[in-house]
Amino acid sequence: MCRGLAFLPAACLERAKGLKTLFGSFIHRSEISSNSHKTDKLSAPTSEESMKLRESFEKLLANKHGLAAFRAFLVSEFSEENIAFYLACEDYRSTKSPSKLIAKANKIYEEFVKIDAPREVNIDHETRAITKKNLERPTESSFNLAQNKIYTLMEKDCYPRFLRSAAYQEVAGRLTGKVTK
Structure with missing residues (x-):
C-alpha cells in the first residue's frame, strides 16, 4: 500500500x-539571452x-x-545516491595521498556501502563483503567492483x-x- x-x-x-x-x-x-558576458555553469x-x-x-x-x-x-x-556514489568513487580513485585515501575510503563506506548507511546503494551481499574486505588495505581500486555494479544499474535502468x-x-x-x- x-x-x-x-x-x-x-x-x-x-x-x-x-x-x-x-x-x-x-x-x-x-530562454535566457546569450548577451551575458559571464559564462553560466548551468x-x-x-x-x-x-x-x-x-x-x-x-x-x-x-x-x-x-x-x-x-x-x-x-x-x-x-535514487540520487547512485550517481553520488559513482562520483565519490571517481574522486577517490584520483586520490594520491595514502592518508587521504584511507579517510575517503572510510567516508564512502560509511555513507554508501555499509548496511543501513544514510545513502546506501543497492548492491548485492557478495559485492558489499568484497568491498568491505578491500578496505582493510585501501587502494585506488577498492571500490571498483561496487562502482561497476552501480554504473551498470544506472546505464541499464536509470x-x-x-x-x-x-x-x-x-x-x-x-x-x-x-x-x-
Whole structure:
C-alpha cells in the first residue's frame, strides 16, 4: 500500500524540492539571452550536446549539462545516491595521498556501502563483503567492483528512463524547437 510522500523525512522532501527547482531552472536556461558576458555553469546544452547525451551513458556522464540533468532526474526518483556514489568513487580513485585515501575510503563506506548507511546503494551481499574486505588495505581500486555494479544499474535502468522522461524530452524539444506538452 502506498502511503504517499508524507511519510518521507522532511529533509528528503526539502532536498528533492530544491533539486526540482534547480532542474526547472536548467530547462529554462535556454530562454535566457546569450548577451551575458559571464559564462553560466548551468547554461542549457546546445542542440548538438543534447543529441550526444543520447549516444551513450558514458557521454552523458562526461557532459556537465547532461550530468546535472541526470542527477536532477535521479533526485526526482529518490535514487540520487547512485550517481553520488559513482562520483565519490571517481574522486577517490584520483586520490594520491595514502592518508587521504584511507579517510575517503572510510567516508564512502560509511555513507554508501555499509548496511543501513544514510545513502546506501543497492548492491548485492557478495559485492558489499568484497568491498568491505578491500578496505582493510585501501587502494585506488577498492571500490571498483561496487562502482561497476552501480554504473551498470544506472546505464541499464536509470539512463533509458531518463531519456524517456518528460524532463529530458522538454530539454531536447526546446533545443530543436519542438516543445512537447
